[in-house]
Each structure stands twice: as C-alpha cells, then as structure tokens.
Amino acid sequence: MDRRRKGSTRRVHRVACLAGDGLGPELMAEATRALRKVARMHGFAIEDVHAPIGTEALTRSGQPLPAATLSAVLGADAVLVADAAEPALRDLEAHLDLRARLTHVLCRRNGFTLLTPVVGDGEGWTVERAFAFAERGRGRLVSVDHDGRWAAVVDEEGDRHETVSIEHTGLADTVRALTFEPDGLDVVVATGAVASALEQLAAGDEDDDRLAAVCLLAGNGPSVFSPAQADPHDHAGHGVADPGSMLLAASLLLREGLGEAHAADTLAAALRHARANGSRPVARPHRLAATTRDFGDAVAGLLPASHRNAEFVPEAAA
Numbered sequence: 001m002d003r004r005r006k007g008s009t010r011r012v013h014r015v016a017c018l019a020g021d022g023l024g025p026e027l028m029a030e031a032t033r034a035l036r037k038v039a040r041m042h043g044f045a046i047e048d049v050h051a052p053i054g055t056e057a058l059t060r061s062g063q064p065l066p067a068a069t070l071s072a073v074l075g076a077d078a079v080l081v082a083d084a085a086e087p088a089l090r091d092l093e094a095h096l097d098l099r100a101r102l103t104h105v106l107c108r109r110n111g112f113t114l115l116t117p118v119v120g121d122g123e124g125w126t127v128e129r130a131f132a133f134a135e136r137g138r139g140r141l142v143s144v145d146h147d148g149r150w151a152a153v154v155d156e157e158g159d160r161h162e163t164v165s166i167e168h169t170g171l172a173d174t175v176r177a178l179t180f181e182p183d184g185l186d187v188v189v190a191t192g193a194v195a196s197a198l199e200q201l202a203a204g205d206e207d208d209d210r211l212a213a214v215c216l217l218a219g220n221g222p223s224v225f226s227p228a229q230a231d232p233h234d235h236a237g238h239g240v241a242d243p244g245s246m247l248l249a250a251s252l253l254l255r256e257g258l259g260e261a262h263a264a265d266t267l268a269a270a271l272r273h274a275r276a277n278g279s280r281p282v283a284r285p286h287r288l289a290a291t292t293r294d295f296g297d298a299v300a301g302l303l304p305a306s307h308r309n310a311e312f313v314p315e316a317a318a
Contacts, residue, residue: 010045011043011044012047013044014075015047015253015258016049016076016079017050017051018069018079020081020083026292028050031249035250035267036048038254038266041304052069053088054083054086057069064091065088074095077258079224079225081224082246084214092224093224096218096221096224098119100116101115101195101215102115102256104212105202106211108183110184112186113137113186114202115130115133115187125219131157131158131187134186135163135164137187140167140185141187142177142185142186143189144169144170144171144188144191145168145169154189171194175198182210199214199228211248213226213227214249223253226249228249242292242295244295250267254267266306270305274299
C-alpha cells in the first residue's frame with residue numbers, strides 16, 4: 001500500500017516489526033536502522049510499527065498473539081520477524097494469505113533463490129513467481145521434479161516465458177548442486193514434499209560462508225520476512241549476535257514486500273561488502289573483534305557507496 005504523509009509526496013511504507021525476546025530486539029534494531037537510512041537515500045520512508053509477540057506479549061497481556069499485534073500485522077505492507085521459530089507465528093500465519101516459501105541465499109560470488117509452495121493449491125502460483133524471479137535474474141530455472149505432474153506444471157508455465165531456460169533435475173542432483181556448486185544456481189523451484197531438506201541445504205552451515213533469509217510470500221496482504229540463520233540464544237544481551245541474516249531479510253523485504261528494488265540492491269551490496277571486509281561479530285566462527293553494533297555500523301557506512309548512483313546521493317543521506 002502506497003501511503004503519503006500529509007503535505008508530502010514521499011512514499012511511506014508501513015512495516016510491522018515483531019522482535020520477540022532473546023536476540024530479537026538487538027537484531028531488529030540493526031534491521032530497522034538500515035531500513036530507515038536506505039529509505040531516505042531512495043526517496044521514501046519506513047514507518048516501523050513494533051508489536052509484541054510470544055513470551056514478550058504473554059508477559060504484557062497474557063496471550064502470545066494479542067489482538068493489537070494481529071491488527072498491526074494486517075494493517076502493514078510487510079512483516080519483519082526476528083525469530084522464525086517463534087511458536088506464536090503459526091497462529092499469525094493462519095490469518096494471512098501465504099502461498100509460497102522463498103529462501104534467498106547470498107554465496108561468495110552470486111546468490112540464488114529457492115521457492116516451494118506452502119499450500120496445496122499454491123503450486124501454480126509458486127511456479128509463476130519462480131519464472132518471474134528467473135526473468136529478472138540470470139534467466140535460469142531449475143525444477144526439482146518430484147513426479148511427472150510437477151514437471152508438467154513447470155513446463156506449462158515455461159511456455160509463457162521463452163527467455164527463461166529450464167533444467168529438470170532429480171533430488172540427488174539438486175542436493176549436489178546446493179552443496180558443492182551453489183554459485184551456479186539462479187532460481188530453484190520444488191514441491192513442498194522436499195522443501196524442508198532443500199531449504200536446510202540451501203542455507204548451508206557456518207563453514208559455508210553463506211547468508212540466507214526467508215520469506216513467506218502472500219498472494220494478497222503482507223508477506224512475512226525473517227532471518228534463516230540465528231546465533232544461540234545465550235548470546236542475547238552480549239552484543240555479539242551476527243545481524244547479517246536479519247539484514248538480508250530486510251533487503252528481501254524491500255524488494256518483495258515493498259517493491260523497492262533499487263533500495264534492496266543498495267542494502268544487499270552494502271551487506272556483501274561488509275562481510276567481505278571482515279566486519280563479522282565475534283559470535284561467528286571467524287572470531288573477529290566486531291560487535292552486533294559494529295557490523296550494523298559497517299553496513300550503514302557502506303550504504304552511500306553501494307547506491308547505484310553513488311555520486312548523486314544527497315550528503316544528508318550519507
């Protein structure tokens with residue numbers, strides 16, 4: 001929904017921010033800070049509405065999903081969640097028109113996207129979205145064929161997208177590519193039957209140097225964005241949690257939730273450069289002396305230089 005503040009022509013996007021407890025508040029702080037800065041650079045505004053959920057909400061109001069939180073979500077353009085494992089999210093998702101699960105992964109050189117349907121009747125919708133991603137990406141789509149029926153659904157949609165090359169593969173070949181050759185992938189689409197295993201492989205482990213974020217795409221209404229990787233909860237309060245996955249979720253939200261593709265590119269580029277420059281929090285296996293805030297500062301500092309038209313970025317935004 002494109003909102004305009006009274007007396008202003010600037011676009012305003014409302015984001016429902018569900019931080020929860022544990023690591024959530026410190027991760028959400030870095031994400032909202034980056035969102036606000038990149039929004040100013042690209043000529044729009046973020047109105048972040050923070051609402052309690054889970055244990056935090058239970059302490060405040062006696063229920064994990066208060067009516068006020070549900071109202072904030074339903075009135076938002078997109079939803080940013082700090083902890084995708086929060087049980088109260090399952091109740092929240094039942095109120096949304098969620099059709100596909102998207103896992104976006106940044107690798108050392110490139111990135112790729114994995115899409116799977118979350119509802120039985122969402123297969124066609126998911127495949128259609130997968131081709132749209134491939135068209136604006138590198139024009140390559142890999143279909144993980146669970147059966148002949150699924151392959152037929154993909155081929156039927158492929159007839160309407162002549163610029164996209166389709167490769168039908170089995171589960172074993174896809175597992176091999178996700179594990180050893182992720183940089184060669186563009187868009188992968190699969191049935192829900194193999195979704196869980198593929199998402200785990202796509203995100204990799206701590207030694208893979210990958211960064212992943214997850215989105216539950218809605219047909220109508222707000223989509224839900226969250227990090228795919230999280231530090232242990234015992235890091236909460238120490239300022240050493242890695243906000244990289246959370247910041248990637250914020251970039252994904254800009255593109256898929258708010259339609260701000262250029263701002264998404266700016267944030268993703270700054271995030272990639274910050275990681276390449278070694279600005280990782282100490283909680284990660286590389287053990288570099290950076291805090292959560294240090295990493296957020298590094299990303300924020302790189303935003304002006306990561307802007308596609310960097311020389312024209314207003315000084316105030318920098």
